[in-house]
Amino acid sequence: MRPSLFLLFSLYFFNLTAQNSRPNVLFILTDDQGSLDLNCYGAHDLHTPNLDALAASGVRFTQFYVAAPVCSPSRAALLTGRNPHAAGLAGNASSQPGHAGMPSQQVTMAEYFKGLGYTTGHIGKWHLGNTEDTRPLGQGFDYSFGHMGGCIDNYSHFFYWDGPNRHDLWENEAEVFPSGQYFPELMVEKAKAFIAAQSEAPFFLYFAMNAPHYPLQPAEKWRQYYQNTPMPRRDYAAFLSTQDELIGQLIQFLEEKGLRDNTIIVFMSDHGHSCEDRAFGGGGYAGPYRGAKFSLFEGGIRVPAIISWPEQIPKGKVVGEPCSSMDWLPTFLDITHAAPLLPTLEGESMLPLFNDAKPEERTFFWKQGVQWAVRRGPWKLIGNPMDPSNKYPLDTDKDALFLSNPILDPSESRNLAADYPEQVEALKALYLQWPYSRPTDIPRVLPPLQNxxxxxxxxxxxxxxxxxxxxxxxxxxxxxxxxxxxxxxxxxxxxxxxxxxxxxxxxxxxxxxxxxxxxxxxxxxxxxxxxxxxxxxxxxxxxxxxxxxxxxxxxxxxxxxxxxxxxxxxxxxxxxxxxxxxxxxxxxxxxxxxxxxxxxxxxxxxx
Missing domain, CATH: 2.60.120.260 (Galactose-binding domain-like)
Incomplete structure (x- = not known):
């Protein structure tokens, strides 16, 4: 952590609980997991007993949104509690060395926890920059093990794209070569070692899995388990069960060490499932929701999310209020009784929701490339929508402004803009008040071409x-x-x-x-x-x-x-x-x- 920031935190955090009473935090983030890709969310073709048990032991969210439908901006918003544009990373960071990503001036979740006396660790995927200042150790983490780019082969640990292909596995800035060892298992091994080493201070562990992101490389036992399931669902489902089994091993380790009762566990996906060629065109499950990764329809931004903390938050509770990944940081600060004065966070603490409080109506904003969206109450307006799932017809001209009501029609199958023009105008006006909007974002009605x-x-x-x-x-x-x-x-x-x-x-x-x-x-x-x-x-x-x-x-x-x-x-x-x-x-x-x-x-x- 940068010394100046540490000094700021020393000055600006107050009313802290005693260090030994602060809970540990294990934050599990998965990659390209579909909106309903857990058994407890309705995907009854999956075997996910460990995450189902985690949901039963805590709170499960049914309207949980990420701040972006792609990797880097979603992660930037999660770690800063600010929208991707405010966090300085509106699109995917380059996976190549020497390219910066999220500016190091941003204050991350790791830096907040570090200011509270926590030991902080990152294990897994980063994809938030590949310079010294923008890699994990430059963003508040005491320990890091994982890959800096968007994905790797799980055995060779190479980043494969259009080239140059290169090895991408690092531990505390040193390149490491455990060639042939299965990366998800390596993650669990390193996580256990990190947790076991924390006897003096509480820990915050950001455990960012590369599953079920392509390449789809599940454990063979799970590929056999789903052998009668057609591709691409077969390997995708097998990867989800592989992931679930390994998460279960990590939770069991906490139990064995006597740490489970004082450890908050959060689980969520970074955005919806992928329909890319590298994912064989799909495999994920969004249920009734339209859209997928890259899209601002529900299937791209509505994700499974769970929090569990034994004896401290209710068991088996379902929260149906709309929430955001930007809410995690304010929630953690609420739990640890810390009152931040810097910087301005955009999320809200979710603690009151665990006790059935009815929040005030919120407005949510998204902007990804040319797409943008705003949701207020039951109404949602998308500008320049795209839908890689191709679930329903989409006319790029007629549907350039797409109005939906996710409460009454979660499928967003029909554009309601012509039926409720007053809602279109109200939401459009709200969007234009957002600091990161531009008047040119609003689609123009153009005459037909006469070529x-x-x-x-x-x-x-x-x-x-x-x-x-x-x-x-x-x-x-x-x-x-x-x-x-x-x-x-x-x-x-x-x-x-x-x-x-x-x-x-x-x-x-x-x-x-x-x-x-x-x-x-x-x-x-x-x-x-x-x-x-x-x-x-x-x-x-x-x-x-x-x-x-x-x-x-x-x-x-x-x-x-x-x-x-x-x-x-x-x-x-x-x-x-x-x-x-x-x-x-x-x-x-x-x-x-x-x-x-x-x-x-x-x-x-x-x-």
Whole structure:
């Protein structure tokens, strides 16, 4: 912990209980676990006896929200008690060494506990930055064992992505090589050693499992247990049962050491289940809820959450009030009788809910990339929604503002915006009062495209990435706008490469302008092109001198935007050659400085 912060805590914490009476805290965070992926939450095809028993011994939440539907911002909000934007990490941190993540000026849960005399430990996944200041030991943890990036192979402990693939397992800043040893079992082994060493002070252990995140690598006994379950549910369920068994071993260890009665155990998932290709398209269970990881529908942000503390909080209690992962830190401070004056926390203590108190109506805000949402009472409004679960049809134009009532319709199957326009306006106004909103976040109603090229042909001289190939070259002239969601099937994505295309009109035509629509989403490493050039020809052989339009410098750091690069056409033409120049690598000011970046184009509009 930084000395200046320690001094601040010495000054600002008061009314503390005696050190030996403060409870230990074991915080178990799982990764990509579906909204209802526990037997006690209704997934009756699962064997999860240990977590079911944990729920029976404490409080289970049924409307528990995370602050973001992806890994890093969700974890940043959890550890700081502040929304991801206030915490300084609105999108996923880079997994590569040398890239910062959550700013070290943020005060973490570990630093709060350390200021109260706790020994603090991190075991498992980090994914909040990979520089000295932003790794665990720089963020308030006395001990750390785990991987710094978003995921690893559980046996080789390598981070596999598009490259460079690398080994990623560390203990207190030293790289360690227990090759072939199963990472979830290593986590339990290290956790037991950490707990056993704490005889003088209470401990806070942040136990952040990499399960059931891909790669789906369950213990073989559980794969056999689910052998008659179809994939991908088979391996996903087996990973959940593997996880449950290991959590059970950790809880049993606390019992054996006589520590269970004085240890608060919290369990939750960081967000909804994954539908990504690496997860074989799914496997998780969200029950009636629409959405998944990356989405602000309920299936992306509503998660299982449990707290247990024997003899101190009720057993077998269900809390149905909406709560947030940002509430954990205020709750812990309430439990330990600490009164923080710095910094401002956004969550609220949940202790009154354990005694059936009726809280005042709360407003919840989310913003992830181009998506945003606000919930007040039973009403929830999502701007620019996306739904990787594809559970119900979603029209990117008509549903750009999606109103739901999760109390009456947890499935969010139908957009109620047309039925309750007054609720749309009220929630929109609430959202615009939030400090992290922008007026440009509100979707605009645009007239239908009238693209003269839609009856012509398009060809690509550079191939898009297979993951973002949409309908190939035809995507450029399909007369459909891509939404602000780059994965909506209307965008062509090029990683580190330029886009070069030729548009052929049905005949020589008199045209006035050409517009090339491009996307920027900085959290996803998508940049507007440096420049776009256009050349014109009547015969497809003799082209005019290219005309170039540079990116507006004012937009270089705009987080999310769809921008049109516009060219005045020379009148009669039939062939148009377009070259969009990729940024190539992220600039020095970006969190992924030096990494490959993306160029996304969706339509070449000829008018």
């Amino acid at each position: 003269k090229a839609s009856s012509g042909k398009a060809s690509l001289q550079t191939k898009p990435h297979p993951k973002y190939a949409a309908q190939g070259a035809a995507t450029l002239i399909d007369n459909q706008r891509g939404s602000a969601d780059f994965s909506d099937g209307h965008w062509l994505g090029f990683e580190e490469r330029d886009m070069e295309a030729v548009i052929e009109l049905p005949e020589v035509m008199d045209i006035a302008s050409v517009k090339v629509r491009c996307l920027q989403n900085l959290d996803s490493y998508i940049f507007l092109p440096k420049r776009v050039s256009a050349a014109f020809s009547q015969d497809g052989k003799n082209y005019s001198k290219p005309v170039s339009v540079a990116r507006n410098p004012k937009l270089e750091e705009e987080p999310n935007i769809v921008e049109e690069f516009t060219f005045e056409a020379p009148g009669k033409t039939r062939f148009i050659r377009i070259i969009a120049t990729n940024e190539g690598t992220a600039p020095a000011w970006h969190k992924a400085a030096g990494d490959k970046v993306w160029l996304f184009v969706d339509e070449v509009v000829v008018e």
